[in-house]
Structure formats: C-alpha cells, structure tokens
Amino acid sequence: VFNVAGVPIEWEEHYVGTEVDPRTESFLTWESLESVRRNKVGLKGPMATPIGKGHRSLNLTLRKELGLYANVRPCNSLPGYKTRYDDVNLVTIRENTEGEYSGLEHQVVRGVVESLKIITRQASLRVAEYAFHYAKANGRERVSAIHKANIMRKTDGLFLKCCREVAEKYPEITYEEVIIDNCCMTLVKNPGTFDVLVMPNLYGDIISDLCAGLIGGLGLTPSCNIGEGGICLAEAVHGSAPDISGKNLANPTALMLSAVMMLRHLQFNDQADRIHNAILQTIAEGKYRTADLGGKSSTSDYTKAVCDHI
Amino acid sequence: VFNVAGVPIEWEEHYVGTEVDPRTESFLTWESLESVRRNKVGLKGPMATPIGKGHRSLNLTLRKELGLYANVRPCNSLPGYKTRYDDVNLVTIRENTEGEYSGLEHQVVRGVVESLKIITRQASLRVAEYAFHYAKANGRERVSAIHKANIMRKTDGLFLKCCREVAEKYPEITYEEVIIDNCCMTLVKNPGTFDVLVMPNLYGDIISDLCAGLIGGLGLTPSCNIGEGGICLAEAVHGSAPDISGKNLANPTALMLSAVMMLRHLQFNDQADRIHNAILQTIAEGKYRTADLGGKSSTSDYTKAVCDHI
Numbered sequence: 001v002f003n004v005a006g007v008p009i010e011w012e013e014h015y016v017g018t019e020v021d022p023r024t025e026s027f028l029t030w031e032s033l034e035s036v037r038r039n040k041v042g043l044k045g046p047m048a049t050p051i052g053k054g055h056r057s058l059n060l061t062l063r064k065e066l067g068l069y070a071n072v073r074p075c076n077s078l079p080g081y082k083t084r085y086d087d088v089n090l091v092t093i094r095e096n097t098e099g100e101y102s103g104l105e106h107q108v109v110r111g112v113v114e115s116l117k118i119i120t121r122q123a124s125l126r127v128a129e130y131a132f133h134y135a136k137a138n139g140r141e142r143v144s145a146i147h148k149a150n151i152m153r154k155t156d157g158l159f160l161k162c163c164r165e166v167a168e169k170y171p172e173i174t175y176e177e178v179i180i181d182n183c184c185m186t187l188v189k190n191p192g193t194f195d196v197l198v199m200p201n202l203y204g205d206i207i208s209d210l211c212a213g214l215i216g217g218l219g220l221t222p223s224c225n226i227g228e229g230g231i232c233l234a235e236a237v238h239g240s241a242p243d244i245s246g247k248n249l250a251n252p253t254a255l256m257l258s259a260v261m262m263l264r265h266l267q268f269n270d271q272a273d274r275i276h277n278a279i280l281q282t283i284a285e286g287k288y289r290t291a292d293l294g295g296k297s298s299t300s301d302y303t304k305a306v307c308d309h310i
Numbered sequence: 311v312f313n314v315a316g317v318p319i320e321w322e323e324h325y326v327g328t329e330v331d332p333r334t335e336s337f338l339t340w341e342s343l344e345s346v347r348r349n350k351v352g353l354k355g356p357m358a359t360p361i362g363k364g365h366r367s368l369n370l371t372l373r374k375e376l377g378l379y380a381n382v383r384p385c386n387s388l389p390g391y392k393t394r395y396d397d398v399n400l401v402t403i404r405e406n407t408e409g410e411y412s413g414l415e416h417q418v419v420r421g422v423v424e425s426l427k428i429i430t431r432q433a434s435l436r437v438a439e440y441a442f443h444y445a446k447a448n449g450r451e452r453v454s455a456i457h458k459a460n461i462m463r464k465t466d467g468l469f470l471k472c473c474r475e476v477a478e479k480y481p482e483i484t485y486e487e488v489i490i491d492n493c494c495m496t497l498v499k500n501p502g503t504f505d506v507l508v509m510p511n512l513y514g515d516i517i518s519d520l521c522a523g524l525i526g527g528l529g530l531t532p533s534c535n536i537g538e539g540g541i542c543l544a545e546a547v548h549g550s551a552p553d554i555s556g557k558n559l560a561n562p563t564a565l566m567l568s569a570v571m572m573l574r575h576l577q578f579n580d581q582a583d584r585i586h587n588a589i590l591q592t593i594a595e596g597k598y599r600t601a602d603l604g605g606k607s608s609t610s611d612y613t614k615a616v617c618d619h620i
C-alpha cells in the first residue's frame with residue numbers, strides 16, 4: 001500500500017474468501033468483519049458474489065452484519081467533465097438494512113409470489129437522525145424525504161412520520177416530502193433544486209444511480225456506509241465490472257473519492273483536501289481520462305496523474 | 311363537446327361523483343365504469359381522490375375494477391421544444407394491477423410495518439404479451455424488462471421468467487433485462503438506447519415520470535390503459551394539479567395526445583395524424599406555449615392554436 005498524501009494510516013488487509021466461512025454463511029470472512037468492527041473504519045473494494053451457489057450477497061451480508069444503517073452518497077457535478085448537467089450538488093442518504101431488501105419472499109400458491117417490504121420505526125428514525133445530523137454538520141439547508149406514501153401508506157407512511165419527528169428537532173433545516181416519481185422527474189429537469197435526500201432502501205438504490213448518471217456515471221460517485229457503534233465503511237457505488245476486470249481500464253475516481261470521505265470521517269481534512277483537489281484538477285485538465293469518460297487512459301496512468309497532482 | 315377533426319364519435323359523459331357510490335366503494339360511479347365496459351374505450355380526465363376520508367383512490371379503483379392491466383406511456387422528444395435531450399423515443403409499459411400497489415399492508419408489532427408486493431404469473435404474462443405485441447405492431451425492435459431480481463429474486467424473478475417465456479415467441483424482437491438502478495442511470499445518460507420497456511407497477515410509475523422529465527414534463531406525456539376484454543382507457547399521466555385548477559393555465563397537450571392514442575386504437579388514423587401534427591406544429595412554432603413550458607399562453611389560446619392547425 002503506497003501513501004502519497006502523507007496520511008498516517010496503518011492498513012489491515014482482508015480479502016473476500018474463496019470458501020464460504022460458516023460463521024458468516026458467506027464468502028466474507030469473519031476476520032474481515034471483526035477488523036471493521038474493531039477499527040470502526042474501512043475502505044472496501046467492489047465485491048462480486050459468486051453466483052449460482054445460493055449464498056448470501058456479500059454486500060447485503062456486510063450491511064446486515066455491521067448494521068450499516070445509512071448509505072451516504074454525495075453527487076456533485078465535476079467542473080471540467082461536461083455532462084448535460086452542471087449544477088448537481090446533492091447527497092442521497094439511503095436506509096440500508098430493511099425495506100424491499102428484507103430478503104423475505106415466498107410463493108403463496110403456484111404462480112403467486114410475494115415479497116415483504118419491512119419498515120421499522122427504529123431504522124427509520126436512525127437514518128433520519130443521520131440525515132439531519134449530516135445536513136447540519138455539512139452546512140446543508142434542506143432535507144427531502146422521498147417516499148410513495150400515497151400508495152404505501154403504512155410503510156412509507158411510518159418512514160415519513162419518523163422523518164417528521166426528527167425534523168422537529170432541526171428547525172434550522174428545511175424539511176420537505178417528495179413522492180418518488182415526482183422526485184425522479186425533478187431530478188432530470190432541475191437537479192439543482194435538491195440538497196440532502198433521505199429515503200428507504202430501494203428508492204435510494206434507484207435514485208443514487210440516477211444521480212450518478214447526471215454527473216457522468218458510477219466511475220465518479222463515492223459512498224460511505226455509517227454503521228452501529230460509529231462504523232464508517234467507505235466504498236465506491238459501482239460494482240466489480242467483471243467485463244473490464246484485470247484490464248487496467250477501470251476508473252478509480254469513485255474509490256479515491258470514497259477514500260476521501262473516509263479521511264474526512266477520520267478528521268484528516270488537510271490530506272482529504274489535497275487528494276480531492278488533485279482528483280478534481282486531473283479531471284478538469286482532461287489530459288488523462290479513463291474510457292468510461294470517453295478517454296483513453298489506463299487506470300494506472302490516470303492514477304499516476306492524480307498522484308502527481310498531490 | 312366540439313369536434314374539429316371530424317371524428318365520428320358520440321360521447322357519453324360521466325362525472326366523478328361527490329358522494330361515495332356503495333357499489334364501487336369510491337367516488338367513481340357505477341355508471342361510469344359500466345360505460346367504459348360497454349364502449350370498451352374512453353378518455354379520462356385527471357381525478358383527485360378527496361383526501362382524509364379513507365376512501366379508495368379513484369385511479370386505483372379504476373385500474374382494479376376495469377382490469378386495466380397494461381399502462382402504455384410513449385415518451386418522445388418534441389422537435390421544437392428543447393430540453394437537455396433530443397433523442398428520446400421510447401415507450402414504457404407498466405403492469406398496472408399488482409406489485410407494490412396491492413394495498414396489502416399491516417403493522418406486525420408496534421413500530422414494525424410491512425407491505426406486500428405481489429407478483430403473479432398471470433398478470434406478468436399478460437403485460438409481457440402486451441409489450442411484445444405492441445413492439446411488433448408498432449415496428450419497434452427491442453423490449454427491455456426492468457427489474458431488481460438480484461434482490462427480489464422470487465417476485466421480480468417470476469416477472470422476468472414470464473417475460474422470457476413471451477420473448478421466445480417473438481424471435482424478431484430483441485429481448486434484454488436491465489436492473490432498475492442501472493436503467494435509470496442509462497436513461498439519464500443515453501435515453502436513445504431504449505425502445506420498449508416493460509416492468510412491474512412501481513418501477514413503471516417511477517420510470518415513466520423520469521422519462522417525462524427528459525422531454526419536458528408531465529404536460530406532454532399521454533398514456534393509455536389496456537384492460538380486460540380489449541378496453542382502452544386513455545388518460546394524461548399527470549394528476550389534477552389543484553394549484554392551477556380553474557385558472558386556464560394547464561397544458562392540455564398530454565390529454566390531447568392521449569386522445570390521439572385513443573383514436574389510433576379506434577383506427578381513426580387519419581384524424582389521429584391530423585391532430586397529432588397540429589400539436590407538433592403548434593409546439594414547434596413556439597408562439598403559443600403554456601407556463602409549464604416557459605410560455606405565457608392560456609390553456610384556451612394554446613388549444614385554439616392547435617385547432618387552427620387542424
């Protein structure tokens with residue numbers, strides 16, 4: 001592990017196993033979970049769950065086991081990388097443990113299946129708390145709760161009720177509620193109107209990818225998972241992109257920006273700024289760009305350019 | 311009812327009641343449902359469900375009572391009305407009777423609520439059948455099934471299985487499966503890559519609004535509901551917009567284009583073309599535009615301009 005920004009970090013490295021660890025019932029090793037629990041902070045690479053073996057998704061296992069209840073995904077237009085939008089400056093905060101991701105599904109009779117969407121007061125309150133806390137700590141002015149409570153009155157209704165309760169405690173933050181279909185329409189027409197968005201699991205999954213698309217794709221969007229006991233696990237939003245794996249073609253920006261989020265969490269703000277600025281400069285100059293952004297640079301050439309800017 | 315395009319239609323008019331009709335348990339009158347059942351075709355204005363009285367949503371009641379199983383929402387960039395996108399030319403086909411709209415919700419214990427998402431083989435097959443039939447009849451080349459089967463393996467999995475079965479019968483149509491988060495990202499980056507999209511209820515709700523946003527908003531997007539026994543009920547995608555109701559400000563384009571869809575269904579293709587072209591011309595000229603499109607025209611002035619073009 002190399003260190004160009006002078007951050008005093010000692011890394012513990014853990015690999016996804018090739019065998020199922022019976023203690024986690026997944027390819028995630030018990031040691032890797034223990035490491036995050038102990039250090040309370042981590043940087044995670046994309047993981048693909050080996051398919052066809054019926055094992056639990058690695059990402060979902062991680063979220064459940066570590067109680068990663070809030071998934072924070074900032075999304076900002078990058079000066080210098082032109083898309084149709086230049087004024088995106090928002091953060092999606094996604095409930096990360098329940099909702100449509102409960103895993104509770106069954107066949108009622110042949111040809112009739114059902115999935116359970118679970119919303120709890122506890123999980124809704126804690127993600128709402130986190131969203132308002134985040135808004136305040138980051139000088140943001142508005143929190144929009146995204147929902148479909150006109151249809152799912154009880155589940156999304158409970159989610160909204162919890163958001164309203166928390167909103168009361170933050171009179172300095174404007175609170176609004178936006179129906180998800182309308183939210184998506186406004187995001188593509190006028191994303192600049194949004195600030196912090198908080199929402200149940202699936203809506204967060206959908207909207208964070210939509211937002212990534214506005215600024216240029218998943219090569220650019222970092223995230224950070226907030227977990228029980230103050231855990232912060234940073235990761236890129238993108239998956240493991242098996243089609244380009246090993247070809248030195250991937251865009252490392254999302255993972256670098258995730259590392260920046262991790263550094264800010266650790267209060268290494270100077271180092272975070274240096275790395276962040278180096279990334280922004282490299283992208284703005286436009287000389288080194290990976291294929292997803294229409295460029296021809298390899299991962300390593302682009303990374304070297306960023307390091308040179310540090 | 312005036313008739314500038316010379317369409318030989320005799321209208322039956324039905325109003326949403328002010329009292330709950332016990333036979334429908336909603337403000338929809340039994341007569342209005344019977345009228346659509348008998349005529350098998352209708353044009354519906356936006357309806358707002360009176361709130362706070364715990365009555366069933368008018369729109370959902372209509373969909374259920376008439377078995378409106380497929381909601382067809384074409385979305386095309388309009389030459390002359392500039393947005394960030396100029397190559398949108400797609401159709402979303404939404405399952406319209408089940409999924410997350412089952413209405414089955416309950417509190418498990420205090421602070422824990424659940425909603426049931428129901429997917430059936432029957433409803434999935436019939437909407438898939440309709441999507442492929444539509445693609446073929448309209449010279450479209452590709453059907454994309456939108457899903458989240460990596461998480462909801464059983465429900466969305468069943469939906470996909472049904473789509474695959476139907477796809478087999480249409481070897482001339484390309485079939486693909488796209489995960490909803492990825493779909494939304496691609497829609498905002500490159501909507502021109504999509505053709506016909508078929509999907510469960512909630513995804514259709516979200517994606518059709520997103521797509522409307524790409525071309526300028528809900529003032530422009532028509533739809534048509536296909537129901538049991540060959541019913542075709544056309545309606546604008548937008549709601550009743552109570553904030554501008556009665557002010558002569560609404561954009562009637564979506565409803566007009568819905569009427570055009572209805573006419574095509576009735577095989578009045580010449581008349582449909584005349585009205586459609588008149589709308590496109592009026593928008594392209596840009597002299598008369600309603601406020602949602604940045605103009606200053608009243609509903610009636612814009613409508614008169616369209617009629618003049620007919």
Ligand SMILES: CC(C)[C@H](C(=O)O)[C@@H](O)C(=O)O
Pocket residue numbers: 057059060205237239460461491
């Ligand atoms: C890979 C998948 C399980 C995951 C999700 O659906 O949450 C991903 O799309 C994400 O957004 O992190």
Ligand SMILES: CC(C)[C@H](C(=O)O)[C@@H](O)C(=O)O
Pocket residue numbers: 150151181367369370515547549
């Ligand atoms: C008004 C609402 C119930 C409806 C829906 O959610 O289906 C609307 O958003 C739509 O898309 O037709």
